[in-house]
Amino acid sequence: MNSLIESVYPLFKLYQSLRTQLVETIKADDLMFTLPKNASLGELCVEIGEVQVAYIQSFRSFRLDFNYRVEDPGLAQNLPALQAWFARLDAELEQVLMGLSEEDLLEREIDRGEDFKVPPRLQLEIYKEALLIFYGKASVYLHTLGYRMSPHWQHWIG
Numbered sequence: 001m002n003s004l005i006e007s008v009y010p011l012f013k014l015y016q017s018l019r020t021q022l023v024e025t026i027k028a029d030d031l032m033f034t035l036p037k038n039a040s041l042g043e044l045c046v047e048i049g050e051v052q053v054a055y056i057q058s059f060r061s062f063r064l065d066f067n068y069r070v071e072d073p074g075l076a077q078n079l080p081a082l083q084a085w086f087a088r089l090d091a092e093l094e095q096v097l098m099g100l101s102e103e104d105l106l107e108r109e110i111d112r113g114e115d116f117k118v119p120p121r122l123q124l125e126i127y128k129e130a131l132l133i134f135y136g137k138a139s140v141y142l143h144t145l146g147y148r149m150s151p152h153w154q155h156w157i158g
Contacts, residue, residue: 001098002097002098002100002101002102002104002105003102003105004097004100004105004120004121004124005094005097005098008121008124009094009097009124012124012128013094014152014156015128015131015132015156016090016131017152018131018135018152018153018156018157019048019086019131019134019135020083020086020087020090021149021150021152021153022045022135022138022142022149022153023045023079023082023083023086024083025142025147025149025150026041026079026142026145026147027079028077028078028079030141030145031045031076031077031078031079031082032077033141033144033145035140035141035144040076041138041141042075042076042077042082043076044134044137044138044141045076045082045138046070046075046076046082047134048130048131048134049070049082049085049086049089050066050068050069050070051066051127051130051134052089052093052127053068053089054066054067054068055093055123055124055127055130056089056092056093056096058110058112058123059093059096059097059100059110059120059123060096062108062109062110062111063110063111064110064111064112064113064123097120097124100120104120105119105120105121106119108120110123132157135153135156135157136157139157139158
């Protein structure tokens with residue numbers, strides 16, 4: 001087990017668990033809810049999954065590429081499929097991070113483009129920020145739909 005998994009990942013998993021709480025709280029029909037001039041809640045969920053795929057691949061290839069898109073247009077309207085996809089992505093992320101060596105963590109950098117390179121530990125931190133942005137957006141949808149989220153969500157996101 002590497003130092004990233006030992007020291008950083010346990011806290012990171014708490015951030016990920018908020019997305020699990022989100023999809024366990026909402027109803028399938030909520031995925032189609034939209035705010036004026038915005039994507040549906042389901043589309044927003046697919047987008048963060050696509051972002052996670054990019055980050056997973058970056059830990060494999062040491063290059064970040066946001067070109068991946070889900071091929072199934074129905075995923076944004078299928079709550080059980082979204083839940084299963086997120087669970088697979090979370091397991092895949094953990095597996096790829098566990099596969100990094102201490103040498104990878106200390107000596108390699110992930111190319112984010114435009115001469116911006118970061119070590120894997122910082123790359124995970126940047127992905128955590130993407131999750132927080134997603135949660136902020138999702139909160140607007142949830143408040144509009146009348147949901148009161150868990151104390152964990154309220155303490156971490158608001």
